Amino acid sequence: MNLTLQVWRQKNAATPGKYVTYQLADVSPDMSFLEMLDVLNQELILKGEEPIAFDHDCREGICGACGVVINGLAHGGQRGTTACQLHMRHFKDGETLTLEPWRAKAFPVIKDLIVDRSALDRIIQAGGYVSVSAGGVPDANTIAVPKENAEKAMDAAACIGCGACVAACPNASAMLFTGAKIAHLGLLPQGQIERGRRVIHMVEQMDEEGFGGCTNIGECTAVCPKEIPLDVIARMNRDLLVAKITGAS
Amino acid sequence: MAAAVALYRSSIGKKAVMAITGFIGYGYVILHMIGNLKVFEGPEGFNHYAEFLRTVGEPAVPERTLLWVVRIVLLVAVSAHVISAIQLTRQGIESRPQGYKVKRRLRANFASMTLRWGGVALFLFLIYHLMHFTFGNAHPTFIQGDAYHNVVSAFTNPLTVGIYLLAVAALGVHLYHGVWSIFQTIGLNDERTDALWRGLSVVSAIGLFVGFSIVPVAVLTGLVR
Numbered sequence: 001m002n003l004t005l006q007v008w009r010q011k012n013a014a015t016p017g018k019y020v021t022y023q024l025a026d027v028s029p030d031m032s033f034l035e036m037l038d039v040l041n042q043e044l045i046l047k048g049e050e051p052i053a054f055d056h057d058c059r060e061g062i063c064g065a066c067g068v069v070i071n072g073l074a075h076g077g078q079r080g081t082t083a084c085q086l087h088m089r090h091f092k093d094g095e096t097l098t099l100e101p102w103r104a105k106a107f108p109v110i111k112d113l114i115v116d117r118s119a120l121d122r123i124i125q126a127g128g129y130v131s132v133s134a135g136g137v138p139d140a141n142t143i144a145v146p147k148e149n150a151e152k153a154m155d156a157a158a159c160i161g162c163g164a165c166v167a168a169c170p171n172a173s174a175m176l177f178t179g180a181k182i183a184h185l186g187l188l189p190q191g192q193i194e195r196g197r198r199v200i201h202m203v204e205q206m207d208e209e210g211f212g213g214c215t216n217i218g219e220c221t222a223v224c225p226k227e228i229p230l231d232v233i234a235r236m237n238r239d240l241l242v243a244k245i246t247g248a249s
Numbered sequence: 250m251a252a253a254v255a256l257y258r259s260s261i262g263k264k265a266v267m268a269i270t271g272f273i274g275y276g277y278v279i280l281h282m283i284g285n286l287k288v289f290e291g292p293e294g295f296n297h298y299a300e301f302l303r304t305v306g307e308p309a310v311p312e313r314t315l316l317w318v319v320r321i322v323l324l325v326a327v328s329a330h331v332i333s334a335i336q337l338t339r340q341g342i343e344s345r346p347q348g349y350k351v352k353r354r355l356r357a358n359f360a361s362m363t364l365r366w367g368g369v370a371l372f373l374f375l376i377y378h379l380m381h382f383t384f385g386n387a388h389p390t391f392i393q394g395d396a397y398h399n400v401v402s403a404f405t406n407p408l409t410v411g412i413y414l415l416a417v418a419a420l421g422v423h424l425y426h427g428v429w430s431i432f433q434t435i436g437l438n439d440e441r442t443d444a445l446w447r448g449l450s451v452v453s454a455i456g457l458f459v460g461f462s463i464v465p466v467a468v469l470t471g472l473v474r
Contacts, residue, residue, distance in 0.1 A: 006350075019350065072353030098351045105344050170357070171341030173260075203259050212344035213260040213337040215364060216430040222355035231439045237261050238436020244256040 001027040001088060004096040005040065007052055010109050013116075017109065019098070029089035033076065034059060034066060036088055053112040061085040061225060064160030067167065068113050069100040074164035074223040082162065082225040102167035105210040106174070117163050119209040120177060124161075126205035127198035128181045130190045143189050153187035156180045158226040165220035165228075171212030176220035178206045179232035186239060196248020199239040260340060261434075263333045268434040270330040271427055275453070277323060278420065282460040288473055292397040299396035331372065338365055360426040360454075367423040374416040404468035413465045421458035428453045 003024045010017025024040050031039070034056050041051035057065035061082040068083050070076040076086045091097065099113060107115040145153075157180075165176035182199050185191035191198070214233055221230050242248075256262035287298040306315045354362070377387060382399055385391030390402050404410050428450040432438045438446055467473045 069349060069351075072349060072351035073355065077353070077355060100349055100351070103345055103347055103349055105346055168355075170354075170362070172344035173341070203261055207258075207260050210344055211260075212341035213264060214434075215337075215341070215361065216426070216433050217354075217361045218356035219354055229440065230433070231443075234433050234436045234438040236436075237264070237434055240259070240261045241256075241265060241436060244252055244262070247252065 001029060001091070001093045003027055003036075003091070003094075006096065006098040007112070008100045008109075009052070009112055010101075012111055013108050017112075027088055029087065031088045032059070032084055033068075033070070033086040033088065034084045053110075053114050055114045056084055059084040062160060064162035067102060067162045067164055069102065069167055071098055074102070074167040075162075075225055077223060080225055080227045082160075085225075102163050104163075104166050104172035106172070107163060107166065115163070117161070119211070120161050120163060120174065122209065123174065123178055123202050123205045124181060127194065127201040128185065129194070130185055130188075131193045132190070145188060149187045153184050156183035156187070156228060156232055159184070159224075159228050160226060162225060164223045164225065166211065168219040168223040169212065169214075170217055170219065171215055173214045173220075174206050174209070174211040175214040175233045175236065176224065176228055176230070178202050179236035180228045182236045182239060183232040186235070195239065196243035196246070199236060199243050200248065203236070203240055260337065263337050264434045266329050266333045267337070268431045270326040270333075272431050273322065273326040274330065275424065275428060275431070277319075278457060279453075282457055285461065285464045288397065288400055288464050289467070295397040295400070296395060299394075327372075327375070331368075334365065334368055358426070360422045364423065364426050367419050370419045371416065371423060374412070374419070377412070378416070400464065401468050401473060404465040407469060410465040410469045414462055417458050417461035420461070421454040424457060425450050425454040 005022045005024060006019045007022060008017055009020045022040060022044075024036070024043070027036050027039070034054070037052060037054055044051045054068060055065045057063045059066075061084060064082075066083045067075060070083070070086075075081060075083045076090070078086050078090055101107075101109050101113045102115045102117075104115075106119040107117055110116050159177060159180035161177065163174075163177070166172055166174050169176075182202060185198065186195050216230070216233075218230055221228060257266065284298065284302075288295045290298075303316055304312050360367075380387035381403065382388065382396075385393065385399070388399060388403060390398075392398050404413070429438075429446045432442065432446045464473070
């Protein structure tokens with residue numbers, strides 16, 4: 001396959017960026033998207049140019065490090081797939097691909113396609129924890145969890161914090177991410193102690209970071225590599241309203 | 250009070266205001282649509298209904314008391330809906346200072362992407378509609394107290410009918426996304442209720458569009474004269 005790539009190049013946070021066009025020949029359809037970028041970077045290095053900086057770690061679709069907007073869709077828009085697990089066979093020979101970083105005020109560009117997602121970490125820090133008893137190791141399964149709750153909590157816990165939801169949202173809202181964390185902990189018995197203050201503090205932090213509000217469009221869940229459902233946002237809304245009305249703090 | 254202010258300060262608090270005030274508006278337009286159909290009872294029935302709206306609650310409360318209660322509730326609801334919408338829109342715009350070169354959407358639809366513009370269109374129509382049938386200053390032959398005459402004489406003009414049909418179409422599109430959003434936003438939605446609220450949105454959008462369109466079309470085609 002031969003491809004034309006339009007890539008956002010930005011030296012650092014302080015320098016304005018621009019789109020640079022590259023031609024890449026003989027791309028194997030069996031390559032992953034990141035392997036294709038590796039090949040391009042190899043060519044750039046051999047030519048003495050600066051390689052394209054992009055985030056990646058496990059390359060197994062489970063860590064949440066990678067993420068690039070490909071032709072307007074976060075992670076390329078392949079259902080339930082991260083950019084590292086996206087294969088070149090989904091693209092056509094001769095296609096032009098535009099590669100952009102996640103765009104959000106809360107995600108400043110560090111370099112090229114890498115953005116700073118610490119804002120998500122700060123949301124977690126604001127309330128993404130549970131109280132545990134110190135002391136001896138408890139027996140397994142001493143706390144009963146209804147099957148349905150266990151399943152839903154597990155589905156929400158699948159969030160890898162990649163930030164694609166923010167990237168895809170027309171309002172750059174982080175509500176799918178925050179909702180997933182709140183549903184994950186709030187559905188389990190261990191998460192009940194902080195349930196009220198968790199949602200209050202995490203939502204407060206989310207707003208403070210400069211994310212937008214949710215307009216219920218659903219682009220987030222459509223690009224989410226873990227297919228987190230929109231339900232988690234409704235659940236977060238309900239938890240916040242209940243916590244505020246009952247005065248949890 | 251402090252708790253309410255703190256809640257409103259959060260984006261979800263503003264969304265809750267959108268949902269609750271939207272629900273008030275939604276309930277009102279349903280009653281309004283049903284009331285409009287009284288025009289098929291003829292001049293006497295329709296004007297009697299208009300008179301009822303002014304005198305309902307008498308003699309326990311003076312004339313027009315309940316009418317004004319409804320008007321004030323609606324005025325507050327519409328104002329809160331608009332103010333929250335402006336604040337949330339601004340937050341949404343500020344949250345992405347640099348946009349994408351290539352934009353594509355997977356789940357968005359016409360209704361969800363035009364919600365804000367539809368809201369602006371409906372707001373402008375609302376002003377015209379009040380000047381048309383309540384204040385009468387946008388009505389060429391307005392007669393205070395003769396609601397039937399005001400309706401029938403207005404809708405003999407195809408241009409006026411066109412404006413009204415466009416406006417109720419905009420209302421339908423707004424509610425297609427808005428009604429479902431009410432329940433999602435106040436947290437009364439999960440995978441079991443999703444189809445129910447989606448279905449209610451579709452039925453509301455189509456039902457209100459048809460229900461509101463019947464009267465102007467009936468007048469224009471001479472069914473009501």
